[in-house]
Amino acid sequence: MIPLTIDEAKTLARTLRDSLPNGVDLTHGQSLDLLSRTLGFADWNELAAQYKQPSFGPAMPVLRVFDVDLARSFYVDVLGFTIDFEHQFEPGLPTFLGLSRGDTSLGLSEHHGDGTPGSVVWVPTRNLDDYRSHVTRGAAGKLRPGIDRDAPGGPTMTINDPFGNEIRFCEPE
Structure with missing residues (x-):
C-alpha cells in the first residue's frame, strides 16, 4: 500500500x-x-x-437512518463498528455518522436526501461464525441471525438495521 x-x-x-x-x-x-x-x-x-495518476479509495455507502442515537447504539454496540466522525451543521439539524469496522466504512445519515431506506450493503467478512456470536451477545440475545451456508458468494448472515437497511455479511469462499 x-x-x-x-x-x-x-x-x-x-x-x-x-x-x-x-x-x-x-x-x-x-x-x-x-x-x-x-x-x-x-x-x-x-x-x-x-501520485499523478487518477486514484480511488474504498467507497463509503450511505445508509438512511431516522434516529442517530438508535443508529449509534445498533451499529456500535451490536455490530461492533467504531465511530470515525460525526457531523452536524448545528444543533437540531440532521446528523451524519462515519463508521468503520476493519476495511469496511459506512455512512449513516439523517439527512432527507441521503441514502434510501431499505438499501443493501454486502460486507466481506472473515470468521463469520465468531462474528455471529459477537452480534448475538451485543444484542443481548434479542438478535439471533442465521447463516445461509448455500448463499451465492459464500456463507451469508443478513441483518436488518432498525431503519430497514439490510447488511449482508458474507464469508467469500
Whole structure:
C-alpha cells in the first residue's frame, strides 16, 4: 500500500533516514529510492508518478437512518463498528455518522436526501461464525441471525438495521 500523499511518502523516507543506526548515512534521495523499492517500485520517480495518476479509495455507502442515537447504539454496540466522525451543521439539524469496522466504512445519515431506506450493503467478512456470536451477545440475545451456508458468494448472515437497511455479511469462499 502506498502512502496516501506524496508528502506522507517524503515524511516516511525522512523517518527511515533518521532511524538508521549511527554510521549508516543515506541522502534524502537514497532514502526515497529505498522506500520506493520497499513498496515495490523501481525508484522514487516511479513511485512519485503514481501520485499523478487518477486514484480511488474504498467507497463509503450511505445508509438512511431516522434516529442517530438508535443508529449509534445498533451499529456500535451490536455490530461492533467504531465511530470515525460525526457531523452536524448545528444543533437540531440532521446528523451524519462515519463508521468503520476493519476495511469496511459506512455512512449513516439523517439527512432527507441521503441514502434510501431499505438499501443493501454486502460486507466481506472473515470468521463469520465468531462474528455471529459477537452480534448475538451485543444484542443481548434479542438478535439471533442465521447463516445461509448455500448463499451465492459464500456463507451469508443478513441483518436488518432498525431503519430497514439490510447488511449482508458474507464469508467469500
